[in-house]
Amino acid sequence: MLTKKKAATAAGPRLAKVVSGITGNTVDRRTFLRTSGIAAGGAALAAALPPGMVKKAEAATPAAGTGTIKHVKSVCTHCSVGCTVVAEVQNGVWIGQEPGFDSPFNLGAHCAKGASVREHAHGDRRLRYPVKLVDGKWQRMSWDQAIEEIGSKLLEIREKSGPDSVYWLGSAKHSNEQAYLIRKFAAFWGTNNIDHQARICHSTTVAGVANTWGYGAMTNSYNDIHKSRSMFFIGSNAAEAHPVSMLHILKAKEQNNAPLIVADPRFSRTAAKADEFIRFRPGTDVGLIWGILWHVFENGWEDKDYIAQRVYGMDEIRAEVAKWTPEEVERVTGVPGSQLKRVARTLASNRPGTLVWCMGGTQHHNGNNNTRAYCVLQLALGNVGMAGGGTNIFRGHDNVQGATDLGVLSDTLPGYYGLDEGAWRHWARVWGVSYDDLLARFASKEMMEKVGIPVSRWFDGVLEPKDNLDQPESIKGMVFWGHAPNSQTRLPDMKKAMEKLELLVVIDPYPTMTAVMQDRRDGMYLLPAATQYETYGSVTASNRSIQWREKIFEPLFESKTDHEIMYLFAKKFGFAEAMLKNVAVQGNEPSIEDLVREWNRGMWAIGMSGQSPERLRAHMENQHTFDRTTLRANGGPCDGDFYGLPWPCWGTPELKHPGSANLYDTSLPVAEGGMGFRARFGLERNGVNLLAENSFPVGSEIRDGYPEVTMAMLQKLGWDGDLTEAEMAVIKEIGGAKIEAVNWKTDLSGGIQRVAIKHGLCPHGNAKARTIVWTFPDPVPLHREPLYTSRRDLVAAYPTYTDRQKFWRVPTLYKSIQDKDVSKEFPLILTSGRLVEYEGGGDETRSNPWLAELQQDMFVEINPFDANGLGIKDGQMVWVHGPEGAKVKVKAMLTERVGKGVTFMPFHFGGWFQGEDRRGKYPSGADPIVLGEATNTAQTYGYDSVTQMQETKATLCRVSAA
Ligand code: SF4
Numbered sequence: 001m002l003t004k005k006k007a008a009t010a011a012g013p014r015l016a017k018v019v020s021g022i023t024g025n026t027v028d029r030r031t032f033l034r035t036s037g038i039a040a041g042g043a044a045l046a047a048a049l050p051p052g053m054v055k056k057a058e059a060a061t062p063a064a065g066t067g068t069i070k071h072v073k074s075v076c077t078h079c080s081v082g083c084t085v086v087a088e089v090q091n092g093v094w095i096g097q098e099p100g101f102d103s104p105f106n107l108g109a110h111c112a113k114g115a116s117v118r119e120h121a122h123g124d125r126r127l128r129y130p131v132k133l134v135d136g137k138w139q140r141m142s143w144d145q146a147i148e149e150i151g152s153k154l155l156e157i158r159e160k161s162g163p164d165s166v167y168w169l170g171s172a173k174h175s176n177e178q179a180y181l182i183r184k185f186a187a188f189w190g191t192n193n194i195d196h197q198a199r200i201c202h203s204t205t206v207a208g209v210a211n212t213w214g215y216g217a218m219t220n221s222y223n224d225i226h227k228s229r230s231m232f233f234i235g236s237n238a239a240e241a242h243p244v245s246m247l248h249i250l251k252a253k254e255q256n257n258a259p260l261i262v263a264d265p266r267f268s269r270t271a272a273k274a275d276e277f278i279r280f281r282p283g284t285d286v287g288l289i290w291g292i293l294w295h296v297f298e299n300g301w302e303d304k305d306y307i308a309q310r311v312y313g314m315d316e317i318r319a320e321v322a323k324w325t326p327e328e329v330e331r332v333t334g335v336p337g338s339q340l341k342r343v344a345r346t347l348a349s350n351r352p353g354t355l356v357w358c359m360g361g362t363q364h365h366n367g368n369n370n371t372r373a374y375c376v377l378q379l380a381l382g383n384v385g386m387a388g389g390g391t392n393i394f395r396g397h398d399n400v401q402g403a404t405d406l407g408v409l410s411d412t413l414p415g416y417y418g419l420d421e422g423a424w425r426h427w428a429r430v431w432g433v434s435y436d437d438l439l440a441r442f443a444s445k446e447m448m449e450k451v452g453i454p455v456s457r458w459f460d461g462v463l464e465p466k467d468n469l470d471q472p473e474s475i476k477g478m479v480f481w482g483h484a485p486n487s488q489t490r491l492p493d494m495k496k497a498m499e500k501l502e503l504l505v506v507i508d509p510y511p512t513m514t515a516v517m518q519d520r521r522d523g524m525y526l527l528p529a530a531t532q533y534e535t536y537g538s539v540t541a542s543n544r545s546i547q548w549r550e551k552i553f554e555p556l557f558e559s560k561t562d563h564e565i566m567y568l569f570a571k572k573f574g575f576a577e578a579m580l581k582n583v584a585v586q587g588n589e590p591s592i593e594d595l596v597r598e599w600n601r602g603m604w605a606i607g608m609s610g611q612s613p614e615r616l617r618a619h620m621e622n623q624h625t626f627d628r629t630t631l632r633a634n635g636g637p638c639d640g641d642f643y644g645l646p647w648p649c650w651g652t653p654e655l656k657h658p659g660s661a662n663l664y665d666t667s668l669p670v671a672e673g674g675m676g677f678r679a680r681f682g683l684e685r686n687g688v689n690l691l692a693e694n695s696f697p698v699g700s701e702i703r704d705g706y707p708e709v710t711m712a713m714l715q716k717l718g719w720d721g722d723l724t725e726a727e728m729a730v731i732k733e734i735g736g737a738k739i740e741a742v743n744w745k746t747d748l749s750g751g752i753q754r755v756a757i758k759h760g761l762c763p764h765g766n767a768k769a770r771t772i773v774w775t776f777p778d779p780v781p782l783h784r785e786p787l788y789t790s791r792r793d794l795v796a797a798y799p800t801y802t803d804r805q806k807f808w809r810v811p812t813l814y815k816s817i818q819d820k821d822v823s824k825e826f827p828l829i830l831t832s833g834r835l836v837e838y839e840g841g842g843d844e845t846r847s848n849p850w851l852a853e854l855q856q857d858m859f860v861e862i863n864p865f866d867a868n869g870l871g872i873k874d875g876q877m878v879w880v881h882g883p884e885g886a887k888v889k890v891k892a893m894l895t896e897r898v899g900k901g902v903t904f905m906p907f908h909f910g911g912w913f914q915g916e917d918r919r920g921k922y923p924s925g926a927d928p929i930v931l932g933e934a935t936n937t938a939q940t941y942g943y944d945s946v947t948q949m950q951e952t953k954a955t956l957c958r959v960s961a962a
Pocket of ligand 1: 079082109111244
């Protein structure tokens with residue numbers, strides 16, 4: 001369907017006009033198509049590039065004009081693979097770009113998005129100066145005026161309704177330093193109503209995985225997949241969402257003959273590369289995984305020694321799995337038992353194997369059950385804690401891992417310390433402010449320690465009557481800082497909320513769909529933020545490696561960096577000095593290096609303490625010295641380090657810990673990146689030992705499991721004498737009369753970590769992973785039918801949860817929605833996902849002429865069987881109606897990619913709303929080239945039972961001719 005693009009001509013007058021305007025010394029269109037791995041029609045894989053089709057930066061044709069051409073390294077801002085971009089800069093102008101050949105992540109490859117980031121940064125559709133709505137029209141204003149007006153209004157809201165009535169929505173597009181600063185900023189404002197995109201992409205992963213074995217992150221790396229003997233992908237379309245990762249995946253496939261198994265409701269571009277494709281009904285992941293595990297247990301293929309030493313609770317899993325006979329699995333998921341037996345055998349006989357998942361698994365109302373079920377499968381096979389194994393959870397945005405780690409979340413401070421008094425006291429010490437001063441900024445101690453409203457529900461915080469909320473007042477002021485609203489469900493409700501707010505602010509390089517989806521007349525501002533190419537600092541790739549970006553050029557137009565904007569608001573609010581006590585400010589810009597050093601001093605719990613700016617810069621400068629599989633430097637200034645010092649990188653920078661490439665790997669000493677599972681769930685449960693048994697990292701002086709390391713433990717072992725005087729002084733200051741209570745997470749000297757590692761111990765202890773999370777609504781992961789299910793016959797056996805009155809401060813419905821049977825009027829399942837050409841809400845990428853040409857129309861994929869029954873032809877405009885009353889107008893794409901009864905829409909489009917093209921509402925010249933309906937206008941209610949993740953992968957719809 002979508003207009004076929006020829007190699008040499010733009011598809012239509014609109015795009016032809018745009019493309020013809022691109023001239024000068026940048027990449028030409030043909031080179032772009034070649035170097036981005038895109039053939040006509042938009043094939044996705046950079047891995048398919050023959051080596052001769054891309055050139056090294058030094059071989060670039062010199063640009064016209066005079067002046068030395070400098071090569072500056074940055075990192076692509078479009079996904080978590082973390083591909084290096086080498087910019088060619090002449091006289092301060094970014095004139096050309098090449099992929100980084102020395103980067104172990106991309107090895108000289110880029111996908112379409114990475115190959116065109118210069119156009120994104122230099123985009124002539126960016127927001128150029130601050131504007132505000134005056135009687136429905138955008139009016140230019142100065143930054144001074146904007147900070148003054150917005151700041152005064154926010155202070156007025158704070159005064160009248162309290163600090164929790166303002167919502168600070170941060171971003172996975174912030175650098176680590178900006179992410180850290182905005183979390184601190186919210187603390188100084190006095191609210192936990194702060195969050196970012198991780199809530200709606202991988203919050204169920206973070207909660208599920210952290211509660212299984214300690215940390216909520218990808219365990220291994222893209223590169224480590226080179227060592228996998230099998231690869232199981234579920235709910236991940238890496239070929240489109242993480243294109244350059246396919247370099248590594250296909251290497252394992254070819255080099256190791258590793259079978260690639262792809263489980264997905266849709267025959268995706270990743271599935272096209274698979275040895276085995278499992279098509280299953282959306283929302284039945286737990287049933288599918290238990291169906292595989294049924295065969296594993298039935299045949300005794302589980303790793304019994306590994307389970308005995310390193311896993312708690314497998315017997316309770318066994319009892320649940322026993323119910324998932326091949327017949328039941330087929331009834332629920334639609335997958336035949338014979339296929340799953342084959343898959344189980346393949347996984348069992350090709351170890352170590354990796355398991356990869358993405359938003360197909362996470363975005364469900366029982367998403368935390370899915371992520372835990374995936375972990376359990378890997379634990380049963382003994383696949384976690386070794387090279388080639390693990391759960392490789394591909395994150396989305398370039399810094400969604402870092403923004404999560406640095407606490408741009410409503411339920412924690414940086415480093416996953418949580419929100420209890422101990423956590424606040426820890427960060428108050430790091431910040432050099434008194435706990436009481438921080439407390440005074442909040443409405444109360446209770447509000448200071450209460451999780452905030454998650455981004456998935458911010459608009460319910462506006463719309464719900466005050467009495468339904470678990471905070472003093474509703475949300476009245478909203479600041480969108482690098483966030484696209486169309487990435488969220490229930491857009492008609494969000495529109496209402498946007499119109500009800502007293503103040504709505506967008507801070508972004510592009511106006512985003514927020515600018516046009518509401519019908520406000522005033523009380524709204526758009527502020528131009530700089531991109532990451534106009535500043536510098538660190539960014540964390542999906543595998544926890546931290547890369548350093550250098551500044552390519554000065555902020556364009558009147559845009560300002562995020563940290564400068566934070567400083568200006570903090571100054572207006574009167575807390576800039578206290579907030580930046582340890583941070584130098586040059587002009588209006590807080591020092592990036594000082595911010596790194598400050599987060600280094602507080603992030604002990606995940607080992608983001610050893611990555612100084614100097615070490616990170618050295619890694620970027622010496623990329624060529626790192627092995628492309630192990631990620632370890634072989635000689636050179638970084639000898640022995642893992643690339644990007646993936647956390648945990650224990651202790652202070654002076655300790656020179658190399659980082660940890662693979663989590664929970666006991667084959668290495670802790671000093672070299674080894675560790676067991678984290679001890680965070682207690683010592684025993686129901687009389688069963690929760691610590692590891694006869695399993696420990698190489699070189700450990702305790703040759704068994706042990707709890708997390710505290711001062712009391714060092715004293716008992718007689719190791720406290722190893723602490724230096726300076727370390728002891730810090731510990732005494734923190735602990736006061738109770739120094740024994742100071743531990744590896746709260747000791748600001750790093751001494752406890754250093755001494756533990758000296759004796760071969762991992763600071764976080766050495767425990768078993770747990771397969772049952774007794775604090776969650778479903779301790780053993782259970783299948784639950786989607787809220788909007790077409791399988792009414794399964795609701796009684798697999799019902800959803802009961803409604804909750806106040807959950808993350810808002811009412812949250814489950815049963816009352818599922819009880820309404822709408823399956824007759826809305827008979828088709830609707831799911832959603834990504835396209836290779838665009839990213840997130842798509843405003844940046846749809847404004848990029850190179851990318852816009854490749855994908856011009858929003859569409860719905862529908863199986864020809866269903867379309868023929870409805871009398872719908874390929875390419876015709878249709879309405880997709882959602883069961884909550886919204887509808888979107890899109891092109892029909894008839895394809896067998898989706899099975900009968902299933903439809904799919906990509907989620908990057910915006911600018912239309914229920915059939916109406918809203919192009920005219922953008923500030924002049926800032927409208928993206930391609931507009932379209934947002935799938936999330938029609939996507940419905942549904943939130944994870946632990947994290948409030950939105951449900952976007954399994955709702956219902958009806959399709960009719962438009
Ligand atoms: Fe690499 Fe991802 Fe950027 Fe593509 S979008 S170039 S895969 S970082």
